[in-house]
Amino acid sequence: MLELKKVYHYYGKAKALEEINLTVEDNSLDAVIGPNGAGKTTLLRAISGLEEIDRGRIIFNGERIDELEAHEIAGRGIAHCPERRRLFYDMTVMENIQLGAFTLKDKAKYSKLLDFVFEIFPRLHERMKQRAGTLSGGEQQMLAIARSLMANPKLLLLDEPSLGLAPKVKSRIFEAILQIKQEGTTTLLVEQDAVLAMAVADTIYVLEDGKIEMSGTREELEKEPRIKRVYLGI
Amino acid sequence: MEEILIFGTIQGALLALLALGFSLVYGVGGLLNLAHGAFFLITAYIVYWTIHLLTSIPGLSYYPLVFGIAAVVGLSSVVTIGAVTYLGLMKPLQKSHIGVVLVTFAMAFFFEQFVKFVGDPKTHYIVPVVPGTVTLLGITFPAQLLALVFGSVILVTLVTLFISKSTIGKSIRAVSQDPEAAELVGINTDMVMMTSVMISALLVGFAAVLYAPGNYIAPRIGWGYLLLAFSVTIFGGMGSIPGSILGAYVMGYATTLTDYLISPSFSQIVPLIVILVMLLVRPQGLLGKKRLQ
Ligand SMILES: Nc1ncnc2c1ncn2[C@@H]1O[C@H](COP(=O)(O)OP(=O)(O)OP(=O)(O)O)[C@@H](O)[C@H]1O
Ligand SMILES: [Mg+2]
Numbered sequence: 001m002l003e004l005k006k007v008y009h010y011y012g013k014a015k016a017l018e019e020i021n022l023t024v025e026d027n028s029l030d031a032v033i034g035p036n037g038a039g040k041t042t043l044l045r046a047i048s049g050l051e052e053i054d055r056g057r058i059i060f061n062g063e064r065i066d067e068l069e070a071h072e073i074a075g076r077g078i079a080h081c082p083e084r085r086r087l088f089y090d091m092t093v094m095e096n097i098q099l100g101a102f103t104l105k106d107k108a109k110y111s112k113l114l115d116f117v118f119e120i121f122p123r124l125h126e127r128m129k130q131r132a133g134t135l136s137g138g139e140q141q142m143l144a145i146a147r148s149l150m151a152n153p154k155l156l157l158l159d160e161p162s163l164g165l166a167p168k169v170k171s172r173i174f175e176a177i178l179q180i181k182q183e184g185t186t187t188l189l190v191e192q193d194a195v196l197a198m199a200v201a202d203t204i205y206v207l208e209d210g211k212i213e214m215s216g217t218r219e220e221l222e223k224e225p226r227i228k229r230v231y232l233g234i
Numbered sequence: 235m236e237e238i239l240i241f242g243t244i245q246g247a248l249l250a251l252l253a254l255g256f257s258l259v260y261g262v263g264g265l266l267n268l269a270h271g272a273f274f275l276i277t278a279y280i281v282y283w284t285i286h287l288l289t290s291i292p293g294l295s296y297y298p299l300v301f302g303i304a305a306v307v308g309l310s311s312v313v314t315i316g317a318v319t320y321l322g323l324m325k326p327l328q329k330s331h332i333g334v335v336l337v338t339f340a341m342a343f344f345f346e347q348f349v350k351f352v353g354d355p356k357t358h359y360i361v362p363v364v365p366g367t368v369t370l371l372g373i374t375f376p377a378q379l380l381a382l383v384f385g386s387v388i389l390v391t392l393v394t395l396f397i398s399k400s401t402i403g404k405s406i407r408a409v410s411q412d413p414e415a416a417e418l419v420g421i422n423t424d425m426v427m428m429t430s431v432m433i434s435a436l437l438v439g440f441a442a443v444l445y446a447p448g449n450y451i452a453p454r455i456g457w458g459y460l461l462l463a464f465s466v467t468i469f470g471g472m473g474s475i476p477g478s479i480l481g482a483y484v485m486g487y488a489t490t491l492t493d494y495l496i497s498p499s500f501s502q503i504v505p506l507i508v509i510l511v512m513l514l515v516r517p518q519g520l521l522g523k524k525r526l527q
Contacts, residue, residue, distance in 0.1 A: 050414060074420035086415040088408050099408055103420035151419065 001026045001186050002047070002078075002155055007056035007066075009039075009046055016042040018210040020056070024155065024188050024203075029181045031189045031201035033231060039210040040190040041083050044157045047188075048080035049073040060155070075103050079153035083160055083190075085144040089133035093124055096132050096143055100150030109152055116183065117146040120176045138169035145176065149185070156180065156187045162196065174200060194231035198222070206231070236371040238490050244379045246486025247386035251441035252459055253466035253478040254390060255434025258397075261473025262410045263427040264331060265324050268338040271460025272345035273312050273435050277442035278451045279349045281308040282360050301363040305443045309436060316435030320428040328427075342456055350453045362448035382444040389440055390479060393433060397475060406430055410473060438463070465505035468512045471522020481520060 002024040009017040016039045024030050032040050045051040047058060049070035058066040065073050074080075079100075088096050097117065101110055118125040121142040127135065132143060141161055148156055161177070162170040170193075178200060181187060191197035198204055198218045206214040206227065214224065221227045256270045284304035288294050323341065327333035362378035397403035408416040409426045417423055441459070470481025485508065489501040512519060 048418060050417070069422075070414075070417035071420050071422045074418055080418045082415065082418060086412055086418075088411045088415065090411055091407065095404065099404060099416075099419050099421075102405070147419065 001061060002188070003059045004047070005057045005059070007046060007058065008054045009042055009051055010054050011042075016210050017046065017053070020212055022205060022212065022215075024186060027181075027184055027186055028202045029177070029187045029189065029200060030203045030205065031191055031197040032205045032207050033191055033194045033197050034207035036192070038207045040207055041159055042210075043207065044080055044082075044159050044188070044190055047073075048078055048157060050080075074151065077151075077154035078157065079148035079151045079155070080157040081144050081148040081159060081161065083163075085140050087132040087140055087143055087147070090131065092129050092131055093135070093143055094128045096147050097124075097150055100147035102151070104150065104152055106152075110150075113150050113152055117149050120179050121146055138165050138172070141165060141169075141173060142176070145173070145180075149180065153185060156185050158187060158189045160190055160192060162191065162193060170196070194227075198232075236373050238487060238494065240370060240373045240375065241493070242487035242490040243483070244375070244383055244486070245490055246483035247383040248441060248445050249462055249466050249482035249486050250390050250479050251386045251437050251444070252463040253470065253482050254393060254475065255430075255437035256463040257467040257470065257473055257478040258406075258430050258475065259427075259434045260467065261475070262406055262430040263324070263328065263413075265328070265334050265427070265431070266331065266338070267319075267324075267431070267434070268335060268460060269319065269341040269345065270338075270434070270438060270463050271456035271458065272342040273315065273438045273456075274442045274446075274459045275349065275451075275453070275456035276315065276345050277308045277312045277439040278360070278446040278455070279353060280311050281305060281443060281446065282358055282451060283353070284308065285360065297361065298363055301447070308443060309439045312435045312439035312442075313432050316431045317428055319435075320431040324431070325424060325427070342460070346453045346456060353453075355453055357450045357452045359450055360447040364447075376448055378444075378448045385440060385444045389437060393437065394475060394479070402426075402429060461505050465508045468519055469508050471519030474519065474521040477519055477521030484520075 004020050004022040007017055007020040008015070020043065032043060034040055042051060046053050049065070049068055049072070053066050056066070057064055060076060060078065063076070065076060088099060097114070101113065104110055123139055124142055124146055127139065132140065135143060145158070145161060158177070161173050165173065174196060177187065177189065189197060189201065198221065201218070203215060203217060204221055205212050206221070214221065214227065252274070256267065259265050259267050281304045284307045285300055288300045288303060294300060319341065323337045324334050327337055362376060364377045364381045366377050367374050368377045368380055397406055405416065405421045405426050406429070408419070408421055409423050413423045416426070466481045466485050467478055469485060470477030470479070489504050492501045492504055
């Protein structure tokens with residue numbers, strides 16, 4: 001579904017991504033883990049077109065997308081749920097959800113998706129008319145994911161969906177991520193909490209200092225002494 | 235008292251047309267368009283030139299028709315100029331606020347020189363399309379100004395409804411709140427910004443079509459209108475639509491009041507005082523959220 005080939009990105013002269021090779025298969029849930037400043041957010045921003053890459057290619061369903069603009073990439077079916085939520089804070093929950101479906105033309109699909117997001121996040125249903133800026137942190141994160149889902153994406157990019165949330169809310173969000181996977185939406189998840197990420201992901205990429213240092217399934221990575229020590233604390 | 239009510243409303247209606255678009259463009263793209271007053275100027279001149287041209291055609295003597303055609307020509311030109319300004323000058327420089335300020339400043343001078351060059355530096359008069367006077371509450375004033383008030387109220391209402399209800403309006407609001415998030419849901423932010431500049435040009439164009447007739451026009455008038463738009467927007471809150479409408483009428487009544495209490499020449503500096511005081515005391519304006527960047 002998605003393929004990155006030798007992708008480089010620089011902020012000015014500072015290298016943020018270096019020779020990134022990454023493949024996301026159809027219907028999989030993959031995760032990128034790594035410490036602060038490793039380049040995880042940059043990686044997602046490069047895929048969704050918010051950052052222009054300096055070298056390499058990004059191919060989505062056979063089409064090269066690295067030269068498209070962000071809104072065109074969204075139109076191709078990639079929904080990026082950004083770091084720190086980035087909701088339309090002065091608009092209501094419902095307006096945010098409607099804007100999520102901006103590229104969706106199919107009315108029947110719209111009501112189906114609406115039912116699905118309210119099923120996984122009933123809280124949002126209760127707060128439809130509330131201004132997004134007045135939601136709690138957890139509710140805002142639910143809304144951010146709901147907004148991305150409303151586009152009926154082929155590929156969902158999630159940037160640290162559990163950041164700053166209480167453990168209970170965190171597990172609610174991860175339950176939702178698994179439900180989304182069951183619905184057949186391919187997902188690429190960025191997560192600092194390696195234990196959580198490894199518990200749900202099919203393939204895990206370890207990003208450090210802009211480079212993919214290791215990748216594999218949970219079983220494979222759990223054998224690596226360095227992963228154990230640095231990421232799993234065992 | 236009646237004078238203040240009537241002339242304040244007229245002034246407020248004019249200011250609303252001038253400020254709404256200026257504020258919208260700032261709110262959506264952070265673009266400070268110093269050519270906003272020049273849009274008024276160029277519309278007024280295109281209307282004037284078109285009238286001139288049409289009345290030289292034998293048989294075409296019905297003035298409302300002549301004026302109507304001239305208005306359509308003027309408005310479509312200014313909307314086109316708005317689109318071209320965005321695509322050619324603002325979009326390439328979008329990332330630099332000062333770049334946009336400088337290039338639109340230069341453009342305002344360009345239009346001033348342009349009308350001098352194509353026309354002449356002299357003052358001209360556009361005959362009002364609505365003739366005669368009306369008397370309301372014992373006050374007599376040109377009927378053209380009543381058209382200005384009605385036109386302004388209708389347009390401002392339409393634009394406000396359009397922004398709050400339509401899909402394009404929703405995307406305009408989305409871009410003004412978070413352009414990146416808007417791109418991520420699939421909104422073409424460049425299109426949205428271009429549309430806002432076009433709406434803004436249309437509004438200020440209407441200000442010219444409704445207010446220039448019955449008044450004198452000259453190459454330098456753009457700056458005065460820019461100053462008015464600027465001061466109302468800073469007063470009401472940069473980027474706030476309700477703020478610019480409220481600000482327009484408050485300023486309208488306030489300057490009319492100072493006309494009577496102090497003197498009309500004092501009222502000329504009221505906008506400047508408003509800009510200075512607001513920037514120092516409440517930089518976000520009455521209803522604004524964004525600060526001037
Ligand atoms: N707009 C920018 N301009 C310059 N440097 C940037 C910019 N954005 C990110 N960087 C730098 O690029 C590197 C990667 O940042 P990025 O945000 O991708 O990291 P991250 O892995 O998402 O970190 P975190 O876990 O803290 O969110 C960092 O060193 C950061 O300082
Ligand atoms: Mg990050």
